[in-house]
Amino acid sequence: MSSSLPLVRKPLKFGYTYSPNDISDAFNPAQLAAQAKLAEAGRFDFIRFTERILSGEGGEARTEPFTTASYLATLTRKIGLIAQASTSYYEPFNLARLIASLDHVTHGRAGWDVATGASRVAHANFSQGENSAESHQTRAVEVIEILRQLWDSWEEGAFIRNKATGEYVDGNKIHPIHHKGDLFRIKGPLNVARSPQGHAVVTQVITDDIAADLAVREADLLLLTAKAPAELRAEVDSLRARLAGRNALILAAFTPAADNGRTIADRIEALAETAQLDGVDLHFNAPGALEKYVAEVVPELQTRGLLATEYARDTLRDHLGLTEPANRYAAA
C-alpha cells in the first residue's frame, strides 16, 4: 500500500449484509443457521437482515428480519444481529418492544437498521396513501425519539425481585414517557425491561441527503452504498464534519470479486485507506461466496491486523467501540 495515504484505524470493522441469494434456499432455517455460524467464524462484527417491502419489486423473497435475528440469536454467541425495520409501517410501541427484546435474547448483540420507507409498493401493503419522502422523514424522527424514551422507561435496578419481602419492582424507577408529538401520543412505560445495551445499536444506510440528515443525528453506524473510493472519501469527510465528533462509525458496502484472498484483502485495505472508512459492509449475492471469503480472505486480513482474530467482548457495542447511552431518567 502506498505510504502517502493516511493510515486506517486497525482493526477495521466488518459487517455482513445478508441476501437471500447467499444460500440456495432462503426459507431453510438450517441453511440460515449455517450461514450465521460461518459469519461468526469469520469474525464479522454483525450480520444485517433487510426486509423487502421497502424496495418494492425485484429481488428474492426472504424471512422477516426480527424473527430471523432472534432465531439466530439462539444459535450464535458473539456476532451482532441487526434487523431492518421501517419507521413508517410499525407502531412505535411495537417497534420499541421488538428491538429491546431482540437485545435481551441476544444478550446485547442487537441492532436496528432504520428504514424510512418511501416506496409506493410498500404503501400499497399498509392501507396508506402515497406520502412524500419528507413526511416519512418527519415520522422517522419522531419514532426514533419515542423509541429512545421507551428504552429508557425502565431504569437499571427497577427490578428488586426480593423473595423475602415480596418486592418485585421499584415503581420509582419505572417511568411513563407521556410523549405528545405531531404524529404520536404514547404514555408508556414500555413493558420490556431496559435491555443489555441500553439502546440497541442504530444503523442507517445513506441512500440520499434525507437519509444522511437522519443518520448524522441518530445513527451509531452509517452504511454507505458502494462507490468509487474517491467519491466515498468526499462523502466520509462530509459526514464526519457533520457528526462533529459524535462517536459513530462509517462503513461502506463492498462486494468481493472472484479474486484470490490476497487481492481481495488488498482491495479492502486500499478502500478503507482511501476513503478513510472505519470498516466495510460485505455483500456476496451467491451461495458459497461467504464460505470462500471466510476461508481465503479472513486469514489474510487477520495476518495484516486488519481484522481482529477474536471477539474481545460480548455485545455489539463492545465490538464497535460504542458506549452505552445514559438513561435520561437515571441521572435526575
Next chain:
Amino acid sequence: MSDNKRELHFGLMFWANGTHPSGWRMPTARETAPFDIDFLQKVTQIAEGAKFDFLFLGDRLASDPGLQTTNPSQMSRLEPFISASSLAAATSHIGIVVTANPTYYDPYNIAHLTASLDHLSGGRASWNLVTGADEIAAANFSRDEHWDTEKRYDWADEFVQVAKKLWDSRDSDEVRPINHRGRYFSVDGPLDVTRPPQGHIVILHAGTSDRSRELGARDADVIFAAGPNIETAKAYYDDIKTRAKKYGRKDSDIAILPGLQVIVAPTTEEAVAIYDQLNSFVILDSEDTPEEHKRYGALGGKGKRNLSNVSRIIGVDVRGHAPDDLVDPQVLADSNEDGQRLFKAITRLTRREVAGEKRITYRDLILAASGQIGGVVGNPVEVADHIQHWFEARACDGFNIFPAYNPDTVTAFADLVVPILQERGLYRKDYSGPTFRDHLGLERPQNILAAPSVAAE
C-alpha cells in the same frame, strides 16, 4: 384425528414468573425468568419432552408497577415474536403460540412475522388473535379511546381474512397479489415470504362474547376457554362446536382448551403443602380506597385481597380478623350462595373445612374471594382423574396448563401426570409429525387464492 379416537391436547401457558401471583417467590423459582431466554428455552424443552402441543406466549400492550402483586408475569416480559423465534431454535416439535393484537398492528406485519416464524420453526407457528380488552393499551398507541367490542371485532374479522390471503399469496412459484380493498384495509400484496409450511398458521382465539365465539367458530383452530366449572365449560364447548358447523367445520377441527393451574406432588398432602406455601407468599391488601381498587382492577386484579372484599362477596361482615384465624362455622352458615361456592372451592383445593381437624382460615377466604379458586391440587391420580373427567364429559379437548411457578410445576406435571394419561390411552406417547397442525390432526389448508370459490367473490 378421527372423531372416535379423541386425544388430549396440552398447551403450556408461559408466564415466566408463574401463573400464581407469588410463584416467583418460591425457593426454587427463577425470579429473573421473564428476560432469561436460556431459562425459557429450558422450560420449553421440558414441555416438549412431555409432548405438549404448544407453548403459549401471552401479551399485554401496557405495563404498570401496580401489577407486581397481582400479575408480575404480565408486567414486563419479552415481546412474543422475539421469544418465539429464539425458542424455535432450541426446540424441534412443540408448537409456539404468539399473541398479537390486530387492533394495534397492520395485517401485513402480522402475516409477515407469523409466516416467517412458521418457516424458521419448521411449521410450528401459531397466532393467538386477541382484540385487546385492556383500555390502557390505547394510550400507548395514540388512540383517544379504547374501541368498543363491535369495532374491534369488525376490524379483526377483516384483518384475519387479509392475513390468510397474504399467507397464500406466494405459493411455490405462483405469486398472486391479493388486491384487497375492504372497509378498513387496502392491501395489494403479495407477501415477501413464501407460503408457510403449515399453509395457514394455526389460529388461537379466546373470549366469551358473542362476536368472539363467532370469530372462534369460523377462524380458530384452538380456543382457549375460560372454564370456571364443568357445567359452564360444557355449555361453552357445545356452543362453539355448534356454531362451527355452519361454517362447514367438524368437531375435530377446533380444540377447546380451558386453562388449568395444576399443583401436583406424589401425595395429596405434599401438593396441598405446596399450594399453601404459594399462598403464604401472597401479599394481602390493606383496606383501601375505591380509587386504588379501580387502578389495580384495570389490569387484571379480580378483587382486593382483604376482608372488606370477602365481606362484600359472601354477605357476612368478617372484617377485623387476622388472616391466620380459623373461620367460625357460623360464617359458612350465614353466607350467601357466592359465599357457599367460595367455601366449596377452598375445600376442593385445600381439603380443609370450617369444622374438623383441618380448618379453613381467613387467608383462604381472602384469596378465594380475590379470584383464586381455579385449578387442581392433588396427587398424580387425582389430577389425571380430573383431566379425564372433563375430557370425557366433553367439557374440553384438553387444557392450557398454567404453571404456578417455574420450572418445578412443569417438571412435576411432565413426570407425574403425563405418564398416567399416556398409560390410559388418552394422550400421545410421541408426536405424530413435526408441525403444530400434525399435533392437532389438522390438514394443511388449500390455498384460498387458488380456489375458484374465492376467486369468484
